[in-house]
Amino acid sequence: MFLPWYSAYNTGIEEFDAQHKHLVDIINELYAIRHAESLQETVDGILSKLIDCLKHHFDSEENHLERLNYPELEKHKAEHQKLRKTIEMIQGFHSSGRWHLAADMFLELMKHWLIDHILNDDKEALTFNG
Numbered sequence: 001m002f003l004p005w006y007s008a009y010n011t012g013i014e015e016f017d018a019q020h021k022h023l024v025d026i027i028n029e030l031y032a033i034r035h036a037e038s039l040q041e042t043v044d045g046i047l048s049k050l051i052d053c054l055k056h057h058f059d060s061e062e063n064h065l066e067r068l069n070y071p072e073l074e075k076h077k078a079e080h081q082k083l084r085k086t087i088e089m090i091q092g093f094h095s096s097g098r099w100h101l102a103a104d105m106f107l108e109l110m111k112h113w114l115i116d117h118i119l120n121d122d123k124e125a126l127t128f129n130g
């Protein structure tokens with residue numbers, strides 16, 4: 001398994017834990033088929049699904065943090081924004097046909113970024129209660 005899920009990754013908020021787990025599932029799905037030469041459409045589809053889910057996830061987290069009046073909201077948004085920018089760069093490779101490179105870059109990025117962000121930022125932010 002490329003990216004196993006451990007209970008230590010749970011924030012305790014069901015909605016976001018489910019979204020994080022779903023992201024990890026899609027990342028593992030992408031890893032499993034990333035080098036299948038004949039499956040460009042499948043890689044394309046999974047990569048697009050992952051990007052859509054990530055964007056949706058960031059939006060719902062940011063809305064949640066706004067409702068909580070989380071004092072570090074801007075900092076948290078900036079972390080998401082950095083990833084959005086990187087995704088755009090990777091999508092550039094993707095749309096120029098270098099989709100294997102795009103998949104590999106994306107997997108490496110997600111492996112480190114997602115778990116670090118959950119453990120170091122999301123856990124504290126999402127459970128903020130003033």
Ligand SMILES: [Fe+2]
Nearest residue numbers: 020061118122
């Ligand atoms: Fe998150």
Ligand SMILES: [Fe+2]
Nearest residue numbers: 061117121122
């Ligand atoms: Fe986050």
